[in-house]
Amino acid sequence: MVRTVGSHGPKTMEAIRKAGLKLIHEHGYEAMTLRQLASEVGVQVGSLYNHISTKQDLLFDLIKAHMDDLLEELDIRLAGIDHPVDRLKSFIAFHVSYHILRKREVFIGYSELRSLDPNHYEEIVGLRRQYERRLTDILDRGQAQGLFQVGDTAVAGYGILAMLTGVCTWFRPSGRLSREQVAEIYCDMVLRGLVPDGQLPADSPLR
Amino acid sequence: MVRTVGSHGPKTMEAIRKAGLKLIHEHGYEAMTLRQLASEVGVQVGSLYNHISTKQDLLFDLIKAHMDDLLEELDIRLAGIDHPVDRLKSFIAFHVSYHILRKREVFIGYSELRSLDPNHYEEIVGLRRQYERRLTDILDRGQAQGLFQVGDTAVAGYGILAMLTGVCTWFRPSGRLSREQVAEIYCDMVLRGLVPDGQLPADSPLR
Amino acid sequence: MVRTVGSHGPKTMEAIRKAGLKLIHEHGYEAMTLRQLASEVGVQVGSLYNHISTKQDLLFDLIKAHMDDLLEELDIRLAGIDHPVDRLKSFIAFHVSYHILRKREVFIGYSELRSLDPNHYEEIVGLRRQYERRLTDILDRGQAQGLFQVGDTAVAGYGILAMLTGVCTWFRPSGRLSREQVAEIYCDMVLRGLVPDGQLPADSPLR
Amino acid sequence: MVRTVGSHGPKTMEAIRKAGLKLIHEHGYEAMTLRQLASEVGVQVGSLYNHISTKQDLLFDLIKAHMDDLLEELDIRLAGIDHPVDRLKSFIAFHVSYHILRKREVFIGYSELRSLDPNHYEEIVGLRRQYERRLTDILDRGQAQGLFQVGDTAVAGYGILAMLTGVCTWFRPSGRLSREQVAEIYCDMVLRGLVPDGQLPADSPLR
DNA sequence: CATGAATGAGGCTTCATTCAT
DNA sequence: GATGAATGAAGCCTCATTCAT
Numbered sequence: 083m084v085r086t087v088g089s090h091g092p093k094t095m096e097a098i099r100k101a102g103l104k105l106i107h108e109h110g111y112e113a114m115t116l117r118q119l120a121s122e123v124g125v126q127v128g129s130l131y132n133h134i135s136t137k138q139d140l141l142f143d144l145i146k147a148h149m150d151d152l153l154e155e156l157d158i159r160l161a162g163i164d165h166p167v168d169r170l171k172s173f174i175a176f177h178v179s180y181h182i183l184r185k186r187e188v189f190i191g192y193s194e195l196r197s198l199d200p201n202h203y204e205e206i207v208g209l210r211r212q213y214e215r216r217l218t219d220i221l222d223r224g225q226a227q228g229l230f231q232v233g234d235t236a237v238a239g240y241g242i243l244a245m246l247t248g249v250c251t252w253f254r255p256s257g258r259l260s261r262e263q264v265a266e267i268y269c270d271m272v273l274r275g276l277v278p279d280g281q282l283p284a285d286s287p288l289r
Numbered sequence: 290m291v292r293t294v295g296s297h298g299p300k301t302m303e304a305i306r307k308a309g310l311k312l313i314h315e316h317g318y319e320a321m322t323l324r325q326l327a328s329e330v331g332v333q334v335g336s337l338y339n340h341i342s343t344k345q346d347l348l349f350d351l352i353k354a355h356m357d358d359l360l361e362e363l364d365i366r367l368a369g370i371d372h373p374v375d376r377l378k379s380f381i382a383f384h385v386s387y388h389i390l391r392k393r394e395v396f397i398g399y400s401e402l403r404s405l406d407p408n409h410y411e412e413i414v415g416l417r418r419q420y421e422r423r424l425t426d427i428l429d430r431g432q433a434q435g436l437f438q439v440g441d442t443a444v445a446g447y448g449i450l451a452m453l454t455g456v457c458t459w460f461r462p463s464g465r466l467s468r469e470q471v472a473e474i475y476c477d478m479v480l481r482g483l484v485p486d487g488q489l490p491a492d493s494p495l496r
Numbered sequence: 497m498v499r500t501v502g503s504h505g506p507k508t509m510e511a512i513r514k515a516g517l518k519l520i521h522e523h524g525y526e527a528m529t530l531r532q533l534a535s536e537v538g539v540q541v542g543s544l545y546n547h548i549s550t551k552q553d554l555l556f557d558l559i560k561a562h563m564d565d566l567l568e569e570l571d572i573r574l575a576g577i578d579h580p581v582d583r584l585k586s587f588i589a590f591h592v593s594y595h596i597l598r599k600r601e602v603f604i605g606y607s608e609l610r611s612l613d614p615n616h617y618e619e620i621v622g623l624r625r626q627y628e629r630r631l632t633d634i635l636d637r638g639q640a641q642g643l644f645q646v647g648d649t650a651v652a653g654y655g656i657l658a659m660l661t662g663v664c665t666w667f668r669p670s671g672r673l674s675r676e677q678v679a680e681i682y683c684d685m686v687l688r689g690l691v692p693d694g695q696l697p698a699d700s701p702l703r
Numbered sequence: 704m705v706r707t708v709g710s711h712g713p714k715t716m717e718a719i720r721k722a723g724l725k726l727i728h729e730h731g732y733e734a735m736t737l738r739q740l741a742s743e744v745g746v747q748v749g750s751l752y753n754h755i756s757t758k759q760d761l762l763f764d765l766i767k768a769h770m771d772d773l774l775e776e777l778d779i780r781l782a783g784i785d786h787p788v789d790r791l792k793s794f795i796a797f798h799v800s801y802h803i804l805r806k807r808e809v810f811i812g813y814s815e816l817r818s819l820d821p822n823h824y825e826e827i828v829g830l831r832r833q834y835e836r837r838l839t840d841i842l843d844r845g846q847a848q849g850l851f852q853v854g855d856t857a858v859a860g861y862g863i864l865a866m867l868t869g870v871c872t873w874f875r876p877s878g879r880l881s882r883e884q885v886a887e888i889y890c891d892m893v894l895r896g897l898v899p900d901g902q903l904p905a906d907s908p909l910r
Numbered sequence: 911c912a913t914g915a916a917t918g919a920g921g922c923t924t925c926a927t928t929c930a931t
Numbered sequence: 932g933a934t935g936a937a938t939g940a941a942g943c944c945t946c947a948t949t950c951a952t
Contacts, residue, residue, distance in 0.1 A: 094915080110403060112319035116943065125916075128945075132915050137943065193400055196317065231481075233474035234466065241478055244455025245448040252447050259441065267440035271448055275482030276377075276428075276437040301932085323926065335928080336933050344926065508936080524817060526733035530922065539937080542924075546936050551922065607814055610731065645895075647888035648880065654873050655866040655892055662865025673855065681854035685862055688852075688895070715911085737947065749949080750912050758947065 095133045097123045102140050107186040111141050111197040141194060142202040148187035149209040152180065156216060166224030171269050173217055177246045178265040185250045192247070214239060242272055302340045304330045309347050314393040318348050318404040348401060349409040355394035356416040359387065363423060373431030378476050380424055384453045385472040392457045399454070421446060449479055509547045511537045516554050521600040525555050525611040555608060556616040562601035563623040566594065570630060580638030581687070587631055588686060589679040591660045596675050599664045606661070628653060656686055716754045718744045723761050728807040732762050732818040762815060763823040769808035770830040773801065777837060787845030792890050794838055798867045799886040806871045813868070835860060863893055 101122035105114040116137060120127040134140045159176040163169050181188050191206075198206060218239040224230040232238040246268055253264065308329035312321040323344060327334045341347045366383045370376050388395050398413075405413060425446040431437040439445040453475055460471065515536035519528040530551060534541040548554045573590040577583050595602050605620075612620060632653040638644035646652040660682055667678065722743035726735040737758060741748040755761045780797040784790050802809050812827075819827060839860040845851035853859040867889055874885065 108403075110317070110319060112317055113404070115941080117941085126918065127943085128918075129916055131944070196315075197320070233470075233477055237466070237471060237474050238478060240455055240459050241452040241475060244458075245452035248447055248451025251451075259444070263440075264444065267444050268448060270440055271445060271482065272478075273482045274438075275478065275480045276431070276439055276445065322924080324924085332932095333934050334926085335935070338927075338929095339932050522817075524731070524733055526731055527818070529920080531920085540939065541922085542939070543937055545923070610729075611734070647884075647891055651880070651885060651888050652892060654869055655889060658869025658872075659862040659866035662861055665865075666861050673858070677854075678858065681858050682862060684854055685859060686892075736945080738945085747913050748947085749914070752948075752950095753911055 094123065094125065098130060098133055098140070099144060102144060103186050103190065106141065106190050106194060111194045138199055141197060144187065145191050145194065145198070145206055148184065148191050149206060153209065153213055155180065156213065166220055166227060166229055169220045170224065170272070173220060174246060174269050174272060175265040178249055178268055179261050181247055181250050182253050182261050188247070188250050214243065217243060301330065301332065305337065305340055305347070306351060309351060310393050310397070313348065313397050313401060318401045345406055348404060351394065352398050352401065352413055355391070355398050356413060360416065360420055362387065363420065373427055373434060373436055376427045377431065377479070380427060381453060381476050381479060382472040385456055385475055386468050388454055388457050389460050389468050395454070395457055421450065424450060508537065508539065512544060512547055512554070513558060516558060517600050517604070520555065520604050520608060525608045552613055556612060558601065559605050559608065559620055562598070562605050563620060567623065567627055569594065570627065580634055580641060580643055583634045584638065584686070585683050587634060588660060588683050592663055592679040592682055593675050595661055595664050596667050602661070602664050628657065631657060715744065715746065719751065719754055719761070720765060723765060724807050724811070727762065727765070727811050727815060732815045759820055762818060765808065766812050766815065766819070766827055769805070769812050770827060774830065774834055776801065777834065787841050787848060787850055790841045791845065791893070794841060795867060795890050795893060796886040799870055799889055800882050802868055802871050803874050803882050809868070809871055835864065838864060
């Protein structure tokens with residue numbers, strides 16, 4: 083009954099969040115056990131409940147915090163930028179950068195949505211829609227000004243987001259490219275596509 | 290794990306695969322229980338083991354079959370097409386179409402990779418790489434022929450795949466757009482981007 | 497993973513009920529653990545759930561079965577008896593006898609009422625009221641015919657039931673008195689009281 | 704376990720006893736948790752241990768205090784009364800009155816006996832026997848003086864106690880009858896029974 | 911004295927899997 | 932092939948209790 087010295091006090095909650103992020107990212111929410119979590123934190127299982135009310139609540143907390151940050155930081159980044167092309171480029175740079183830096187939160191925020199309680203689910207999906215709207219607003223304004231030529235701004239929005247978000251699955255900090263380079267490549271792809279005008283094959287239906 | 294047609298009429302194994310697909314898609318592999326599965330099939334839990342050897346094996350089976358189909362059907366589609374742009378367009382059309390029609394297999398094939406045993410995981414990842422290679426080969430050849438202008442064909446490949454695959458998350462058969470329309474929009478985005486040349490703002494660093 | 501031979505098949509449920517009766521009587525429902533129960537039955541804890549759906553449901557089952565038996569057997573015993581005094585005497589004899597023979601069910605039926613879920617609680621209390629009504633009906637009819645002289649038949653009913661039921665707490669089969677003797681003593685007490693008329697002390701306010 | 708009045712105003716120990724009484728009565732000792740208790744008192748769980756040494760000790764305290772009061776007040780009430788009938792009537796009046804007024808202590812004193820540690824159990828049972836002896840002494844003396852005609856004074860004692868104690872389960876202060884009326888009804892039942900002599904049916908075996 | 915965080919044991923329940931019938 | 936009952940491990944969560952602050 084001697085107490086092993088573990089992480090005490092207000093630091094424990096932070097350790098739980100960090101370990102939870104790691105383990106959910108590694109194994110998934112359903113597959114992560116509180117035993118694993120406690121052991122990662124260096125604490126007994128029961129002690130977790132001094133800080134979280136439920137495994138489900140921990141998941142929600144992590145995702146909610148991520149979504150709040152995402153929205154807040156995006157708005158800071160876009161503040162004062164007006165031209166749709168510039169806004170779009172800023173959006174892309176921000177999104178790529180954030181998704182590289184907070185890979186695990188992002189991944190969980192997508193893949194564990196279905197593990198959320200209905201109420202929690204609705205709340206998060208609402209926030210996600212707000213974020214998507216930031217992009218589609220840009221696309222709509224650019225389209226209206228004749229700057230963009232897109233078959234469907236909604237589809238384009240989904241496509242761009244999916245493409246950018248994919249960065250999480252392959253980017254390695256130690257790899258060949260820097261965050262900035264990746265952002266630039268994506269910018270180019272989004273804005274100009276693979277085939278600059280005038281180089282389409284003569285028999286292409288795209289012409 | 291294959292079962293000959295028994296006297297009970299509808300093939301139980303097929304029912305198990307179908308129900309497994311549905312339940313894993315809905316709840317995830319970890320969250321799906323064999324009791325749910327048995328109940329969906331209309332059979333007792335123990336009976337499942339006359340058809341599958343293991344929950345894990347069922348997952349592998351489903352994903353493996355999906356990957357085999359994916360590769361096989363892609364190769365049929367690309368057969369005889371030579372020009373990189375045309376190959377790319379065919380790839381896009383095929384990918385979009387397949388991902389819309391077999392949404393659940395596709396979803397599971399991505400999201401439950403981490404639930405696979407190490408050996409199974411390696412096998413599936415190998416197949417996935419073959420599929421990705423089909424795309425990057427196209428990009429590399431197009432780039433070599435001066436048809437494409439991409440900062441990095443590997444990044445572009447990942448980006449395109451992610452964008453196209455995203456169709457699974459938003460496409461509704463009852464929605465505004467047909468599969469063909471969606472494929473065309475994506476084609477345009479990939480090949481020409483949002484901003485056709487000559488319309489970039491004068492102060493854009495893209496120029 | 498070798499299976500220890502335990503109680504198999506349909507006998508297990510009976511063993512669970514018997515062991516449950518014993519353990520709840522000994523320790524109380526809340527204090528009884530399913531580990532104890534399983535060990536008493538000679539089975540693993542999880543196996544209990546092949547037969548019961550819930551600890552709570554086992555409790556309800558036991559109490560419900562007891563109440564059903566109680567009512568059914570009482571009605572058999574009273575059938576064909578008309579005179580209120582005879583009916584009362586039969587009721588007493590039955591109640592004492594039943595409560596001696598099925599001490600544990602009776603005890604649980606009283607003391608664990610509060611552990612029942614609200615719905616279960618209501619159902620059992622309804623049955624109990626039916627049983628009490630059997631007695632108060634007898635008292636009411638006797639009172640109406642001038643056979644009984646009771647200040648309040650409802651109070652008398654509660655009093656008689658409490659007195660008779662108390663037999664559970666002290667009767668030992670190996671004791672000095674037989675079931676029949678106990679029933680007779682209680683009959684006398686109920687019908688004639690301690691002090692036969694004419695022997696009250698002269699200064700008693702009872703006169 | 705006694706606590707001097709601290710600076711926090713209302714005596715916490717008294718609040719704990721009161722809340723304990725309420726919660727044990729409502730849910731039972733096993734089912735009551737110290738968290739509930741602390742919350743009812745308006746204090747954190749850990750703080751309880753500044754006042755009690757153990758959950759078990761709190762139970763014992765409550766029951767012991769009740770038994771001590773019961774005996775003490777009974778002796779005061781019976782002091783100076785000699786005639787067995789009068790003593791019996793006083794006993795009945797006292798018992799009914801006390802059990803109505805201190806319903807919860809009484810209930811706990813019976814129903815939670817089995818939750819007591821063996822040592823505590825023995826001590827309480829000893830006190831309970833003293834109390835019962837007060838009644839059986841009266842009955843024995845009355846029987847010896849030819850005032851009572853009882854088949855068995857021990858059985859009669861148990862029966863009377865059970866009947867009287869039952870008042871706890873049905874009496875409502877807001878009900879039709881006052882404490883005094885109830886006591887009188889019970890007195891009548893105990894002393895004269897339901898059927899005053901001379902009114903037994905001609906064919907009754909009681910004659 | 912009160913608090914908050916820790917412990918370790920143990921609660922009920924569910925799981926994948928096995929196997930005799 | 933299907934069933935029902937068994938296993939043993941493990942799931943999340945709660946408990947009484949301790950103790951540094």
